[in-house]
Amino acid sequence: MTGLGLLPLAEAQQRLLALARPGAVIDQPLAACLGHYLARPLVAARRQPAADxxxxxxxxxxxxxxxxxxxxxxxxxxxxxxxxxxxxxxxxxxxxxxxxxxxxxxxxxxxxxxxxxxxxxxxxxxxxxxxxxxxRAGHDFEPETLLAPAGAPIDARLIALAAMAGHGRLPVHRRLRVAILSTGDELVPPGAPLPSPAHIPASNGAMLAALLAHWPIDATLPPIVPDRLEAVAEALAAQSDADLIVTTGGASVGDHDLIQPALAQLGGSVDFWRIAMRPGKPVMVARLGKAILVGLPGNPVSAFVTAQMLVLPLLRAMLGANEALPRTSELPACAPFPAIGGRQDFVRSRIIDGAIHPLGNQDSGALHALWQADALAIRPAHAPEAAIGSPISCMMLSRQA
The missing domain is CATH 2.170.190.11 (Molybdopterin biosynthesis moea protein, domain 3.)
Incomplete structure (x- = not known):
């Protein structure tokens, strides 16, 4: 734990990944394997080329x-x-x-x-x-050549390789069932009229579903859950057969934060909550029956960042990936990055001529700035100011997810 009583992100990730249990292994036709991970190593069944x-x-x-x-x-x-x-x-x-x-x-x-x-x-x-x-015969691979290890992501290239190596099917873990619950009296379905200025469109559910759309995941988006204990408990109980339940909002300990009381009522158990990261401190991880529950903050940028750092790594591990955590790289700063306090900071940034530049609006509800960002600059807790030219660790953001 940090001096603030918060769990460091790296520790939270390891504890979360330790909960992951990949599902049963099934053999699927190549055309159905995109987005999965190899459940067993891919070994060549033939020589390529077979002759000169x-x-x-x-x-x-x-x-x-x-x-x-x-x-x-x-x-x-x-x-x-x-x-x-x-x-x-x-x-x-x-x-x-x-x-x-x-x-x-x-x-x-x-x-x-x-x-x-x-x-x-x-x-x-x-x-x-x-x-x-x-x-020359066999210049690409010979029979019994190990072509890809278990846990390798199956993309178009690996599908082509498997086909050329003599395989029409691949072993993968079964599809996952994920329930995405948005909670809060202030939320209104996207596109619906807002009854008053106190209401806002519910953006988190659609965003999280979009993040999962390219994976072998069956995601459900139940109706928005109001801030009533019995409603939250009923919604959670209805999804307890899912592999993963992701909630947004209500995971802290305020008067209207009802995820933890509802879990207790249903016999669930909290593994940890509150992480030393910004945005995204009020994250909770729990178990409810066979399901893992990850409670994300309600602010949309916080929900996006914590999904990138926790939910997506967990799902990769549950699908059998050998590399679950997001990949990072280093770019030089093309503007100063301010000193950081006691929480690891994820700064929405633009890439300009091969260097990284922090965006001005870092509010956890500012979705326009999130859309403008090319990357999240990752600043360690207690990092001093980074001058222009300093190496900055960053995670690239895809426009495809």
């Missing part, structure tokens, strides 16, 4: 026959190899990706070739070495 292939359009020749001329005796096309071996002075027309004819050891590229009927001559410098423009 031409890397260029041209003619397959024997290096010893240079400088020609050659007699063209056939063709090797992709999927239709040349049927016999080349003899001395013979060449075969060949296309990119076609199997090298037996006896051929070099490719004369189209641009260096001149053909009249079946007679082939050099029209340029020709190949510079024996074996030029050939993709």
């Amino acid at each position: 292939l031409s890397a260029m359009d041209g003619y397959a020749i024997r290096w010893s026959d240079r400088p020609g001329p050659w007699t063209v005796v056939g063709e090797s096309a992709a999927g239709r190899p040349f049927g016999t071996a080349l003899r001395q002075g013979e060449a075969a027309r060949i296309s990119t990706g076609a199997i090298m004819p037996q006896g051929a050891d070099t490719i004369l590229v189209q641009e260096d070739a001149e053909r009249a009927g079946d007679t082939l001559r050099l029209a340029g410098d020709g190949p510079s070495r024996q074996g030029a423009h050939i993709r």
Whole structure:
């Protein structure tokens, strides 16, 4: 704990990830695996390429026959190899990706070739070495090659690799069920008329659902929960079969903060709450039946930042990722960053010419500034002022999530 009685973020992340239990392993078709993580290592089931292939359009020749001329005796096309071996002075027309004819050891590229009927001559410098423009059998991988470890993210590249390695299905952990509960009498569904200036549109639920949209997650958005203990308890009980319940608002200990009392009423248990970070101090992590509950602050920027640092790492771990925490990098400051107090600070920032610049509005409710940000600059607790040119740790924000 810090001197403020708050849990350091790194400790909170480790305690949260320790709760993660990936679900059952299932084999899914490649087309259904995007966004998952490998549940077992990916091992090649075949050699790639299976045979020596031409890397260029041209003619397959024997290096010893240079400088020609050659007699063209056939063709090797992709999927239709040349049927016999080349003899001395013979060449075969060949296309990119076609199997090298037996006896051929070099490719004369189209641009260096001149053909009249079946007679082939050099029209340029020709190949510079024996074996030029050939993709050798197994140069990408051999059978039993470890291609990717368990926990690797499955993206379009890995799907292509798995297909080429002889796999039509991959082992992944089952989809997760996540319930997103927004609490507060002041909230009104997005787009609905606001009854008074005391009311605001509910933005957190839509934002959190969008953060999860590209993952193998079935997210539900129940109706907004009013600030009444029985309503909060009923809403939580209705979602207790989810893998994860994410609430926004009501996780602190004020008169209208009802998540903790509702949990106690339902027999849930709080693991920890209050983290030394800004924005986002009033975060709570609890268990309710088999579900993990993460209570986020109600302010939308606080909810976004704590989701990035806690909810998304937890979900990665629950999906079997071998790297759950967000990746960070360093960029030079192109404006001064002020000294930091006792909480780790996440500063909405812009990237300008390869350097990072803090935005002026850092209020935890300022969504326009969040949308403008390219990155969160991560400032450690008690950090002194950072001058222009100082290295600043940062986490990039994707426009796709």
